[in-house]
Amino acid sequence: MRRSEFLRAVSAEFGARGDALAADLVLAAVGGRTAAQALDAGVPPRDVWLALCAETDVPEERRHGVGRLERKRA
Template identity: 75%
Template sequence: MRRSEFQRAVEAEFGRRAQALVNDLVLPGMGDRTAAQALDAGIPPREVWLALCVETDVPESRRHGVGRLEPRRS
Protein backbone atom coordinates (compact mmCIF):
# COMPACT_ATOMS: atom_id res chain seq x y z
CA MET A 1 0.00 0.00 0.00
CA ARG A 2 1.29 3.42 -0.94
CA ARG A 3 0.66 6.55 1.07
CA SER A 4 -1.80 7.79 -1.57
CA GLU A 5 -3.69 4.48 -1.30
CA PHE A 6 -3.71 4.90 2.48
CA GLN A 7 -5.29 8.35 2.10
CA ARG A 8 -7.95 7.05 -0.32
CA ALA A 9 -8.75 4.13 1.99
CA VAL A 10 -9.09 6.38 5.04
CA GLU A 11 -11.30 8.85 3.18
CA ALA A 12 -13.49 6.08 1.76
CA GLU A 13 -13.94 4.41 5.14
CA PHE A 14 -14.29 7.42 7.43
CA GLY A 15 -15.50 10.25 5.21
CA ARG A 16 -15.44 13.66 6.89
CA ARG A 17 -13.81 12.23 10.02
CA ALA A 18 -10.79 10.89 8.08
CA GLN A 19 -8.30 13.68 8.71
CA ALA A 20 -9.27 14.06 12.35
CA LEU A 21 -8.71 10.33 12.94
CA VAL A 22 -5.36 10.35 11.13
CA ASN A 23 -4.15 13.41 13.03
CA ASP A 24 -5.70 12.91 16.49
CA LEU A 25 -6.43 9.24 17.26
CA VAL A 26 -3.57 7.61 19.17
CA LEU A 27 -2.91 4.06 17.98
CA PRO A 28 -1.51 1.72 20.66
CA GLY A 29 -0.32 -0.64 17.92
CA MET A 30 1.87 2.13 16.52
CA GLY A 31 3.74 2.89 19.73
CA ASP A 32 1.12 5.35 20.96
CA ARG A 33 1.51 7.51 17.86
CA THR A 34 -1.20 8.93 15.67
CA ALA A 35 -1.44 7.56 12.13
CA ALA A 36 0.18 10.76 10.82
CA GLN A 37 3.07 10.42 13.27
CA ALA A 38 3.51 6.74 12.42
CA LEU A 39 3.66 7.49 8.69
CA ASP A 40 6.14 10.32 9.31
CA ALA A 41 8.26 7.90 11.37
CA GLY A 42 8.53 5.62 8.34
CA ILE A 43 6.09 2.90 9.35
CA PRO A 44 4.64 1.35 6.19
CA PRO A 45 1.18 2.72 5.29
CA ARG A 46 -0.29 -0.81 5.23
CA GLU A 47 0.67 -1.38 8.86
CA VAL A 48 -0.73 2.02 9.86
CA TRP A 49 -3.96 1.31 7.97
CA LEU A 50 -4.41 -2.03 9.74
CA ALA A 51 -3.71 -0.47 13.16
CA LEU A 52 -6.25 2.26 12.43
CA CYS A 53 -8.78 -0.40 11.39
CA VAL A 54 -8.22 -2.37 14.60
CA GLU A 55 -8.59 0.70 16.79
CA THR A 56 -11.80 1.83 15.05
CA ASP A 57 -13.36 -1.65 14.69
CA VAL A 58 -13.43 -1.67 10.89
CA PRO A 59 -14.66 -5.13 9.84
CA GLU A 60 -11.98 -7.35 8.33
CA SER A 61 -13.97 -7.54 5.09
CA ARG A 62 -13.26 -3.81 4.54
CA ARG A 63 -9.57 -3.84 5.49
CA HIS A 64 -7.98 -5.48 2.46
CA GLY A 65 -7.61 -4.21 -1.08
CA VAL A 66 -8.92 -0.73 -0.35
CA GLY A 67 -7.40 2.49 -1.60
CA ARG A 68 -6.40 1.18 -4.98
CA LEU A 69 -7.57 2.89 -8.13
CA GLU A 70 -9.60 0.88 -10.57
CA PRO A 71 -7.42 -0.35 -13.46
CA ARG A 72 -7.67 1.66 -16.64
CA ARG A 73 -9.62 0.06 -19.41
CA SER A 74 -8.29 0.22 -22.94
Protein backbone atom coordinates in the same frame (compact mmCIF):
# COMPACT_ATOMS: atom_id res chain seq x y z
CA MET B 1 0.05 0.05 0.08
CA ARG B 2 1.41 3.49 -0.74
CA ARG B 3 0.78 6.61 1.29
CA SER B 4 -1.64 7.89 -1.40
CA GLU B 5 -3.58 4.61 -1.17
CA PHE B 6 -3.66 4.97 2.61
CA LEU B 7 -5.13 8.45 2.30
CA ARG B 8 -7.78 7.25 -0.18
CA ALA B 9 -8.65 4.33 2.11
CA VAL B 10 -9.04 6.63 5.12
CA SER B 11 -11.25 8.97 3.12
CA ALA B 12 -13.36 6.12 1.73
CA GLU B 13 -13.85 4.44 5.10
CA PHE B 14 -14.20 7.43 7.43
CA GLY B 15 -15.34 10.27 5.19
CA ALA B 16 -15.06 13.77 6.63
CA ARG B 17 -13.76 12.57 9.98
CA GLY B 18 -10.84 10.68 8.43
CA ASP B 19 -8.38 13.56 8.67
CA ALA B 20 -9.19 14.07 12.35
CA LEU B 21 -8.78 10.36 13.11
CA ALA B 22 -5.41 10.25 11.35
CA ALA B 23 -4.22 13.33 13.22
CA ASP B 24 -5.67 12.68 16.68
CA LEU B 25 -6.30 8.99 17.40
CA VAL B 26 -3.32 7.37 19.15
CA LEU B 27 -2.66 3.84 17.89
CA ALA B 28 -0.86 1.49 20.29
CA ALA B 29 0.00 -0.90 17.45
CA VAL B 30 2.31 1.68 15.83
CA GLY B 31 4.17 2.72 18.93
CA GLY B 32 1.60 4.95 20.61
CA ARG B 33 1.59 7.38 17.70
CA THR B 34 -1.18 8.85 15.63
CA ALA B 35 -1.49 7.59 12.06
CA ALA B 36 0.04 10.83 10.78
CA GLN B 37 2.98 10.57 13.19
CA ALA B 38 3.53 6.91 12.32
CA LEU B 39 3.62 7.65 8.59
CA ASP B 40 6.03 10.54 9.16
CA ALA B 41 8.24 8.21 11.25
CA GLY B 42 8.44 5.74 8.35
CA VAL B 43 5.98 3.10 9.49
CA PRO B 44 4.65 1.36 6.34
CA PRO B 45 1.24 2.74 5.34
CA ARG B 46 -0.25 -0.77 5.28
CA ASP B 47 0.71 -1.28 8.93
CA VAL B 48 -0.77 2.09 9.86
CA TRP B 49 -3.96 1.30 7.94
CA LEU B 50 -4.40 -2.05 9.69
CA ALA B 51 -3.73 -0.46 13.10
CA LEU B 52 -6.30 2.25 12.38
CA CYS B 53 -8.83 -0.36 11.25
CA ALA B 54 -8.28 -2.46 14.36
CA GLU B 55 -8.58 0.52 16.68
CA THR B 56 -11.82 1.71 15.07
CA ASP B 57 -13.37 -1.76 14.59
CA VAL B 58 -13.49 -1.66 10.79
CA PRO B 59 -14.81 -5.08 9.67
CA GLU B 60 -12.19 -7.44 8.20
CA GLU B 61 -13.84 -7.45 4.77
CA ARG B 62 -13.26 -3.69 4.43
CA ARG B 63 -9.60 -3.73 5.45
CA HIS B 64 -8.02 -5.30 2.38
CA GLY B 65 -7.50 -3.74 -1.02
CA VAL B 66 -9.09 -0.39 -0.23
CA GLY B 67 -7.43 2.74 -1.47
CA ARG B 68 -6.22 1.16 -4.68
CA LEU B 69 -7.27 2.69 -7.93
CA GLU B 70 -8.99 0.44 -10.41
CA ARG B 71 -6.94 -0.15 -13.55
CA LYS B 72 -8.40 1.41 -16.63
CA ARG B 73 -9.37 -1.09 -19.27
CA ALA B 74 -8.55 -0.33 -22.86
